[in-house]
Amino acid sequence: MKNRRHANPKKKQRLKGARAVNAxxxxxxxxxxxxxxxxxxxxxxxxxxxxxxxxxxxxIEKFIKNGVNIGIGGFVNTRVPxxxxxxxxxxxxxxxxxxxxxxxxxxxxxxxxMLLNPDHLSIKRVELAWWGYEVIGIAPLLRHLAAKGMIQxxxxxxxxxxxxxxxxxxxxxxxxxxxxxxxxxxRCNRGTMIKSPFSGKNTYLVPACYPDVAIIHATxxxxxxxxxxxxxxxxxxxxxxxxxYTVVTAEQIISNESIRNYPNLTEIPYLVVxxxxxxxxxxxxxxxxxxxxxxxxxxxxxRSASDEFQxxxxxxxxxxxxxxxxxxxxxxxxxxxxxxxxxLEKVKRLDGRQPIIVG
Amino acid sequence: MTTYSAVEMIAFTGSRMLEDNKIxxxxxGLPMIAAMHAQLTHAPGLGMIFEAGALSPVLDMGIxxxxxxxxxxxxxCYLKGLCAVFELTQRGYADYAFxxxxxxxxxxxxxxxxxxxxxxxxxxxxxxxxxxxxxxxxCQKTIIIMALEKRRFVKKxxxxxxxxxxxxSATFRERSGVAGSGxxxxxxxxxxxxxxxxxxxxxxxxxxxxxxxxxxxEKVDFKLNLAPDLGTMPEPTESDLRLLREVCDPEGYFLKxxxx
Numbered sequence: 128m129k130n131r132r133h134a135n136p137k138k139k140q141r142l143k144g145a146r147a148v149n150a151x152x153x154x155x156x157x158x159x160x161x162x163x164x165x166x167x168x169x170x171x172x173x174x175x176x177x178x179x180x181x182x183x184x185x186x187i188e189k190f191i192k193n194g195v196n197i198g199i200g201g202f203v204n205t206r207v208p209x210x211x212x213x214x215x216x217x218x219x220x221x222x223x224x225x226x227x228x229x230x231x232x233x234x235x236x237x238x239x240x241m242l243l244n245p246d247h248l249s250i251k252r253v254e255l256a257w258w259g260y261e262v263i264g265i266a267p268l269l270r271h272l273a274a275k276g277m278i279q280x281x282x283x284x285x286x287x288x289x290x291x292x293x294x295x296x297x298x299x300x301x302x303x304x305x306x307x308x309x310x311x312x313x314r315c316n317r318g319t320m321i322k323s324p325f326s327g328k329n330t331y332l333v334p335a336c337y338p339d340v341a342i343i344h345a346t347x348x349x350x351x352x353x354x355x356x357x358x359x360x361x362x363x364x365x366x367x368x369x370x371x372y373t374v375v376t377a378e379q380i381i382s383n384e385s386i387r388n389y390p391n392l393t394e395i396p397y398l399v400v401x402x403x404x405x406x407x408x409x410x411x412x413x414x415x416x417x418x419x420x421x422x423x424x425x426x427x428x429x430r431s432a433s434d435e436f437q438x439x440x441x442x443x444x445x446x447x448x449x450x451x452x453x454x455x456x457x458x459x460x461x462x463x464x465x466x467x468x469x470x471l472e473k474v475k476r477l478d479g480r481q482p483i484i485v486g
Numbered sequence: 487m488t489t490y491s492a493v494e495m496i497a498f499t500g501s502r503m504l505e506d507n508k509i510x511x512x513x514x515g516l517p518m519i520a521a522m523h524a525q526l527t528h529a530p531g532l533g534m535i536f537e538a539g540a541l542s543p544v545l546d547m548g549i550x551x552x553x554x555x556x557x558x559x560x561x562x563c564y565l566k567g568l569c570a571v572f573e574l575t576q577r578g579y580a581d582y583a584f585x586x587x588x589x590x591x592x593x594x595x596x597x598x599x600x601x602x603x604x605x606x607x608x609x610x611x612x613x614x615x616x617x618x619x620x621x622x623x624x625c626q627k628t629i630i631i632m633a634l635e636k637r638r639f640v641k642k643x644x645x646x647x648x649x650x651x652x653x654x655s656a657t658f659r660e661r662s663g664v665a666g667s668g669x670x671x672x673x674x675x676x677x678x679x680x681x682x683x684x685x686x687x688x689x690x691x692x693x694x695x696x697x698x699x700x701x702x703x704e705k706v707d708f709k710l711n712l713a714p715d716l717g718t719m720p721e722p723t724e725s726d727l728r729l730l731r732e733v734c735d736p737e738g739y740f741l742k743x744x745x746x
Contacts, residue, residue, distance in 0.1 A: 202537075202568070203538075203552050203553075204552055204554065204555075205538055228568060229616055255614060256614055258614060261551065262515070262551040262740075265612070266613065274607065274609060275607075279606075280605075282599060282614055282615060283615070283619075284617065284619035284620035285572070285617040286572035286620035287615075287619070289568040290569065304576070305624055305663060306619055306622075306623035306624060307619065307623070308623070309652050309658060310646050310649050311599070311605075312599075312619065315605050320663065328663065329660075329661055330663050358565070359536075359538035360567030360570075361554065361567050364567070414554075414556055416556045479547055479556070479560070481556055
């Protein structure tokens with residue numbers, strides 16, 4: 128399209144548009160470990176069946192370093208790794224890269240931590256498809272960070288991000304997909320258009336996304352890290368297998384006997400799990416199918432504080448949220464203690480007791 | 487006389503667009519309501535895809551508030567993840583995409599990424615493509631829901647997120663490597679639009695009762711082509727409204743909203 132705005136003038140030269148190029152992308156940057164490095168670490172991992180359980184604090188201390196790329200599991204408000212995010216915020220880490228398809232409170236919580244104290248936690252860039260709360264509203268802190276030019280964004284579709292994780296989970300550098308072409312994402316993201324070597328037709332390639340660390344909340348796992356997921360699988364298995372290291376919280380630990388009785392039900396194999404934490408309500412205030420629905424009121428509470436900050440610059444409510452619910456807690460269980468028991472009962476009831484197999 | 491709201495008209499019109507025995511890839515909100523209404527009336531064989539991974543669930547716990555909602559997965563025939571349902575779509579098993587956005591141009595391209603400023607420093611950043619870009623590329627027909635306002639029906643998008651007919655050239659979609667046939671309908675509460683087969687430009691097909699083509703043109707920043715047989719949008723009947731209000735969205739999560 129002749130008249131389309133050049134989203135990034137510097138990239139005009141490698142403008143692909145409907146004109147396919149076969150040039151190699153020597154300027155491509157991996158926003159995490161290069162595939163060879165990630166494979167090398169996988170090859171050298173200790174692969175026996177060992178108890179992977181750890182405290183969340185120890186796991187985050189070990190894997191979340193300055194500059195890492197964190198792949199966030201779940202989808203919007205579904206099975207989001209909120210407990211892990213709280214611990215990352217307590218620990219602090221700078222120059223993070225975030226990768227996900229669609230998320231809500233996880234990215235917003237990290238963004239709020241950055242806005243309140245950038246010396247403690249900061250996000251450098253985000254590779255994403257969507258950042259918002261769906262029915263509850265837009266993400267005010269994304270809007271703020273983007274408008275101020277405080278983070279670099281790299282946009283794909285939900286399938287594009289999922290395919291990028293899948294490519295990495297397959298040990299590849301890229302996957303061909305039938306979207307992005309013709310959109311302005313094509314000219315600002317790191318994908319590229321090539322001609323199919325078979326038909327000569329234009330084909331879009333998305334680069335694999337290899338996070339340093341995947342953070343996933345699973346329905347159940349055995350102590351070795353074999354994970355079962357019920358409800359939508361989102362892109363959790365792909366993200367776990369794409370990442371160099373994977374930290375999993377599970378609603379409950381189940382027996383290895385159960386895992387072995389129904390091996391088809393294992394969505395994430397023990398091999399790719401590096402730390403496992405049993406954490407009931409680990410996705411709260413998001414939902415976990417078979418356990419609890421999402422708590423619109425609590426998400427709304429945090430979102431309102433964020434919205435107030437974005438609109439007026441007044442950070443009092445936002446500071447109070449972090450002081451009360453994150454920095455004022457040693458563990459995620461301390462946070463859950465602050466949620467009225469009847470609220471937790473209510474979200475459990477609203478799940479409608481979806482059948483899951485955990486025996 | 488039956489009274490109905492703008493969103494009810496949009497949901498009802500959305501339902502009208504859906505043919506029986508097809509698959510519709512739905513987003514949160516009005517698309518779900520439109521698809522539920524269609525299932526309950528003229529399209530009992532219609533199936534739904536929700537992008538977090540569900541195919542053909544039974545929506546008997548109330549309207550899902552997210553495409554990853556437990557309510558969107560219950561009693562599904564197939565429940566996996568994003569890769570699975572988007573790959574089914576890419577393969578050719580999703581007939582309709584239902585998407586929204588902040589801006590649309592005359593070729594049915596949609597922006598849901600940002601408005602004003604630049605990509606690096608947008609005045610207003612929106613959530614981003616989400617599934618929309620993939621749905622608009624790979625579902626066979628794209629239906630777009632949009633509020634009818636001049637600032638939304640624009641000559642030029644600030645950012646092209648979901649591909650329509652691009653620059654309008656005949657081979658644009660093929661050259662872009664996308665498989666679906668492209669924009670099919672644009673639904674607003676005051677008018678229904680389609681696209682001219684030859685020029686791929688937006689065409690005014692129907693206007694709401696009491697509205698004129700001129701009134702619609704005043705809310706659109708590019709010149710509209712008029713269908714030779716300009717129609718009137720059918721209105722929801724009492725029974726349609728009862729279904730919408732009492733069965734599809736009894737809690738009023740979406741139907742009680744105002745069209746922005």
